[in-house]
Amino acid sequence: MIRPVIKRGDPRLELPSQEITDIGQAREIITDLCDTLIAIQGLYNFSRGSGIAAPQIGEPWQVDVMQFDGRWFYLVNPKIIAHSDEKELVPEGCLSFFDYRGKALRYADVTVESGDENGNQFTFSSGGDLNFSSLIQHELDHLGGELYTAAMPPGEQLVHHADKPFIP
Numbered sequence: 001m002i003r004p005v006i007k008r009g010d011p012r013l014e015l016p017s018q019e020i021t022d023i024g025q026a027r028e029i030i031t032d033l034c035d036t037l038i039a040i041q042g043l044y045n046f047s048r049g050s051g052i053a054a055p056q057i058g059e060p061w062q063v064d065v066m067q068f069d070g071r072w073f074y075l076v077n078p079k080i081i082a083h084s085d086e087k088e089l090v091p092e093g094c095l096s097f098f099d100y101r102g103k104a105l106r107y108a109d110v111t112v113e114s115g116d117e118n119g120n121q122f123t124f125s126s127g128g129d130l131n132f133s134s135l136i137q138h139e140l141d142h143l144g145g146e147l148y149t150a151a152m153p154p155g156e157q158l159v160h161h162a163d164k165p166f167i168p
């Protein structure tokens with residue numbers, strides 16, 4: 001089911017999400033996240049990657065869905081288990097305030113351990129791809145109740161883009 005995306009300023013985006021143990025419930029959230037993200041992909045051409053986190057549809061559970069370079073990732077209780085030392089500034093946008101863009105400081109490379117939609121654990125890494133690494137950190141930060149503005153260094157400003165489509 002396509003769900004409305006909760007917008008910045010709603011306190012539900014600022015609460016840490018809970019670990020989810022009911023895999024049936026996790027699957028229902030994954031389905032709604034996929035339906036919602038696919039609908040949004042029809043409004044805007046994400047060049048390489050996009051993602052959505054459960055709290056963005058009002059579900060306070062640790063579930064993310066991401067698509068990067070055509071591949072889908074379904075993440076249940078994901079955790080970053082390793083990262084590079086260095087960080088880099090990466091341009092980001094967020095479905096919860098899509099008409100803004102900003103640059104966040106992100107680890108160049110991360111490795112994630114996560115459950116999948118079947119309850120199996122798996123590990124993957126950004127493989128040295130800075131855009132993938134920033135997407136992963138962005139979506140996992142949502143589960144900690146943080147938007148990318150929390151990763152913007154002092155002096156970086158949000159820039160308004162009036163031309164971006166409204167996300168329902």
Ligand SMILES: [Zn+2]
Binds near residue numbers: 093094095138142
């Ligand atoms: Zn976001």
